[in-house]
Amino acid sequence: MSSASSCCCRASSLSASARRRSAALSRSKDSTVPKLAFCAGAKPTSLTTTTTTTSYSSSFSRRGGRGSAVLRKCDYNVAKRNKNAIITRAHNANDATATATGTGGGHHLTSKEELLKGQTKTPIKGNTGILEDLEDYVASKTKNRNVYVETYGCQMNANDSEVMMSVLNDNGFTETKDIHDANVILINTCAIRDKAEAKIWQRLAYFRSLGKPKKKAERPVVGVLGCMAERLKTQLLEADQLADIVAGPDAYRDLPNLIDTVQNTGSKSMNVQLSVEETYADVIPVRPDGTHSAFVTIMRGCDNCCTFCIVPYTRGQERSRDLASILYEVRVLSEQGVKEVTLLGQNVNSYYVDTNKSEDFLSSLKEGNIVGNNSIEAILNINNAREELNMKNAAGLAGEDPTKFNGYAAGFQSRYDAGRKREGKVQFAELLDRVAQIDPEMRIRFTSPHPKDFPDDVLNVIRDRPNVCKCLHMPAQSGSTATLERMRRGYSREAYLDLVKHVKEVIPDCAITTDIISGFCGETENDHKDTVSLMNIVGYEQAFMFAYSEREGTAAARHLEDDVPEDVKQNRLAEVIEAFRTQAQKKQEEEIGSVHCVLIEGPSKKNDDEWTGKTDSSKWVVFDNTKKYGEYNGGDEDEGDAKHALKAGDYIAVQVTGCSTGTLFGKCLGKTTLMAFQAIHGSQRVAPKNFAAAAR
Ligand code: SAM
Numbered sequence: 001m002s003s004a005s006s007c008c009c010r011a012s013s014l015s016a017s018a019r020r021r022s023a024a025l026s027r028s029k030d031s032t033v034p035k036l037a038f039c040a041g042a043k044p045t046s047l048t049t050t051t052t053t054t055s056y057s058s059s060f061s062r063r064g065g066r067g068s069a070v071l072r073k074c075d076y077n078v079a080k081r082n083k084n085a086i087i088t089r090a091h092n093a094n095d096a097t098a099t100a101t102g103t104g105g106g107h108h109l110t111s112k113e114e115l116l117k118g119q120t121k122t123p124i125k126g127n128t129g130i131l132e133d134l135e136d137y138v139a140s141k142t143k144n145r146n147v148y149v150e151t152y153g154c155q156m157n158a159n160d161s162e163v164m165m166s167v168l169n170d171n172g173f174t175e176t177k178d179i180h181d182a183n184v185i186l187i188n189t190c191a192i193r194d195k196a197e198a199k200i201w202q203r204l205a206y207f208r209s210l211g212k213p214k215k216k217a218e219r220p221v222v223g224v225l226g227c228m229a230e231r232l233k234t235q236l237l238e239a240d241q242l243a244d245i246v247a248g249p250d251a252y253r254d255l256p257n258l259i260d261t262v263q264n265t266g267s268k269s270m271n272v273q274l275s276v277e278e279t280y281a282d283v284i285p286v287r288p289d290g291t292h293s294a295f296v297t298i299m300r301g302c303d304n305c306c307t308f309c310i311v312p313y314t315r316g317q318e319r320s321r322d323l324a325s326i327l328y329e330v331r332v333l334s335e336q337g338v339k340e341v342t343l344l345g346q347n348v349n350s351y352y353v354d355t356n357k358s359e360d361f362l363s364s365l366k367e368g369n370i371v372g373n374n375s376i377e378a379i380l381n382i383n384n385a386r387e388e389l390n391m392k393n394a395a396g397l398a399g400e401d402p403t404k405f406n407g408y409a410a411g412f413q414s415r416y417d418a419g420r421k422r423e424g425k426v427q428f429a430e431l432l433d434r435v436a437q438i439d440p441e442m443r444i445r446f447t448s449p450h451p452k453d454f455p456d457d458v459l460n461v462i463r464d465r466p467n468v469c470k471c472l473h474m475p476a477q478s479g480s481t482a483t484l485e486r487m488r489r490g491y492s493r494e495a496y497l498d499l500v501k502h503v504k505e506v507i508p509d510c511a512i513t514t515d516i517i518s519g520f521c522g523e524t525e526n527d528h529k530d531t532v533s534l535m536n537i538v539g540y541e542q543a544f545m546f547a548y549s550e551r552e553g554t555a556a557a558r559h560l561e562d563d564v565p566e567d568v569k570q571n572r573l574a575e576v577i578e579a580f581r582t583q584a585q586k587k588q589e590e591e592i593g594s595v596h597c598v599l600i601e602g603p604s605k606k607n608d609d610e611w612t613g614k615t616d617s618s619k620w621v622v623f624d625n626t627k628k629y630g631e632y633n634g635g636d637e638d639e640g641d642a643k644h645a646l647k648a649g650d651y652i653a654v655q656v657t658g659c660s661t662g663t664l665f666g667k668c669l670g671k672t673t674l675m676a677f678q679a680i681h682g683s684q685r686v687a688p689k690n691f692a693a694a695a696r
């Protein structure tokens, strides 16, 4: 074990009382500071490590595993060239050869270490002396701590920003919504398409312009985080000089240290290490107050390597988050009144995990070492978490032996041996089932899945748990087998269509959504027609459609020619969108007269007298918010005693009276609950009877 991690283990076992007392000092995370004190007391090694990162890892010593132990050669060379760049080492306490600092090598003391080293004349023993150090330490941390965050890209990025803010809050930073008030500006980025990146370049230029009139030391520190940071690394720091910090998606724990480095030394700092183990399992994201919809990331990275996709390069290898930590977080959300949880992952349904890891999380929980946990400590305790973990899969929906790998959906393959990895582990079907059992009034969704990972055990859980939404995202990418082969997707058009048919048989009312790429390398007019015909056959409820954007470093960029001219790509994309819209409009019209259990999201943006909400199938519904309603009894009219004023987070029965392509319009039939609606109708949607649509 490295000196850093053993040091932190000691600290965590001694920290309980100091933590309680230091909590009164500041919002600065109680468990962090005492640990730093002990880190400072430990003998420095000759390694370049960042104490901020290791300070969180007392119970997660395997986090800095194999994959994170290699400083990429290119980064090392850049560090040698650029004397001002300090490349910090987030997860590598064992790799002495990879040290790279622009300030002379050896053990680079972070600002916190320096601070504590200066103050701590004698090594700290036990708890004595900690509080005095803490007071000075906390006092020194009250300046330059306003952080402005902007997030681009997918829901995972949104959730990553919440994780990042939790880590920063724990280190005394506060979020500001006013960019002019910020000492630190962070932009969480997406690299999936060129367009996404173009917007970020524009924003970076604007951020830089904000600092221009000020002295260098007073200018806000600008940090680029996430996928684009991982992809472009030093270009952002060096050539373009638009950022002071570059941090990849596995480096959020290191952010306080990276910021300190820039603020205290004026040097630029970077951590783009990808980890094979980082899942932020012990970080409770900062969510907006009163939220009733939340994201919970359950896995990260991707092992599939579709030829067009940058994700495996920017997000690293697939790794799943510990089961107990997921169940714990969902339980916390349920206690806080959250009504909808979306499980997230780049390949969310590839989830598998060895439950032995849960012991790490549970002991971390016992010691109070959960980042961002302050507000919920009172609600939950270790016993709840253990109970949840040990809970029997009550109805056995995930199969008799849920740890048996049941293969992919019929006709689907992958480039890796999933059986070897997943056999004997908790897999997605069981996870979904366990999560669904936590609170039957909480809707569960998940994204983004790969269609190969929809074997029957997963479909059965979706069918049989009323609170798992009957809405499947099945990214097709193309309707042409030849294109799918070039994309290395692992299925043919026929296998995909068979799976759609099978899903509809198992879950008859299931809405299906998709992602499509138009104009991929080598796509012919016939390939394109196959995609248009796929859109017409399936009739997707929602679709995310893109023109192919070549991404440097992907297999397609290296081996295939981006040979479909831009105007052809755009025309084809327009035709695909048109096919989608035509089918979606038909589907919307078929909804008229149907009754849905709707979760109220909030007031409509266009009209204060209307609510917006979402059906189980993820369709937007707009309806009146001026009245009170009685309990829904299954009838067509609101015959209740009209005593309930509605609010965001309530379930309401809504009958659809009209539609546009993207929105349903309806009238309220009464207040309900997810279980009550299910008990009356046996599902979350009632098909239309004879119904005359209202003009809209
Ligand atoms: N894991 C999911 C799957 O297997 O389909 C998809 C997740 S991916 C992060 C999100 C979507 O971005 C993809 O489904 C694809 O449609 C789109 N995408 C990815 N790379 C792209 C590229 N180079 N050009 C255009 N769209 C792309």
Ligand code: SF4
Pocket (backbone or CB within 6 Å): 302, 303, 304, 305, 306, 309, 310, 311, 312, 346, 347, 450
């Ligand atoms: Fe990208 Fe999804 Fe393919 Fe992974 S499975 S490489 S995330 S498209």
